[in-house]
Amino acid sequence: MAEKSFGNSYDHNATRRFFGKWWKLLLWVFILALIGSVVVSLCITKRYKSTAILFPTNSNRLSKAIMDYHYSLDFMDYGIERDCEYCIQILLSESMERDVCKRFNLMEHYGISPDDPIKMFKLHEQYRGNVNVKRTEYLGVEVSVLDVDPQWAADMANFIAANYDSVCHRIHHARACNAADIMQGVCDSLGLEIQLLQDSLKRNPQYTLGLTQLINEKCHELADLETRAAQTKVDMNESVSYKFLLDEAVASDKKAYPKRAVIVALGTLGAVVMCILILLLLDYAKKEEELVEA
Numbered sequence: 001m002a003e004k005s006f007g008n009s010y011d012h013n014a015t016r017r018f019f020g021k022w023w024k025l026l027l028w029v030f031i032l033a034l035i036g037s038v039v040v041s042l043c044i045t046k047r048y049k050s051t052a053i054l055f056p057t058n059s060n061r062l063s064k065a066i067m068d069y070h071y072s073l074d075f076m077d078y079g080i081e082r083d084c085e086y087c088i089q090i091l092l093s094e095s096m097e098r099d100v101c102k103r104f105n106l107m108e109h110y111g112i113s114p115d116d117p118i119k120m121f122k123l124h125e126q127y128r129g130n131v132n133v134k135r136t137e138y139l140g141v142e143v144s145v146l147d148v149d150p151q152w153a154a155d156m157a158n159f160i161a162a163n164y165d166s167v168c169h170r171i172h173h174a175r176a177c178n179a180a181d182i183m184q185g186v187c188d189s190l191g192l193e194i195q196l197l198q199d200s201l202k203r204n205p206q207y208t209l210g211l212t213q214l215i216n217e218k219c220h221e222l223a224d225l226e227t228r229a230a231q232t233k234v235d236m237n238e239s240v241s242y243k244f245l246l247d248e249a250v251a252s253d254k255k256a257y258p259k260r261a262v263i264v265a266l267g268t269l270g271a272v273v274m275c276i277l278i279l280l281l282l283d284y285a286k287k288e289e290e291l292v293e294a
Contacts, residue, residue, distance in 0.1 A: 037267030048150035049256035050249035056087035157249035
């Protein structure tokens, strides 16, 4: 009974002939690529990774949570997704980068010459390559740092997590100062208006009812504004933590980079595959040339 074939038939003999012809070359390529990949992987500087994990707090105002009895939100609550995104943006900000670079003298640590005309660009690229911030599955924020020194990596990760409070406080302090200045000016204006109305009441006792009502309204408005100004001063002067630190970074005893086995495997396999493709192309070109001559 004749054997049925399904689909396109593949000539395995061609494959056998190809590898039979070129097996020595492919073996040499494999050996040289293996040696080269091993040498390259050994030349790559080892780097260690340390990770700190934190949860941002709810971005509610401390003053309202403490001083306003009708305020229903608790500043001790864990932050929601919005707060997590704010936290990541601050941790990746230029302000944070400047603080870290200054604290650890990263320009010298990364071997960047102070006379280099593009030293700030190189420093920024090195920093971004070694510092990573991402959201965890449960709305936490992971700060990871790579460095040749495992303790240095741990110290940097812990500093970034700790400095998050300082950057947040600077941002809130600047805004609260602006608000306090504006409210102080409005309070002064209201105080002056009340004083003028009281003077007018003394001069015109016949308008006692109307002026008294107006003075009371102004006094109530001033009292409400002074309460809000006091809350703003609390936000301006008090430094509170904006995070819950879950895990501090510790010095790693195992390198995170490079993955030498992966480098060797990919380098060797890539070289062999590239050699096979080149040989196939040369073989195809040779056959085409023979057909043209025939």
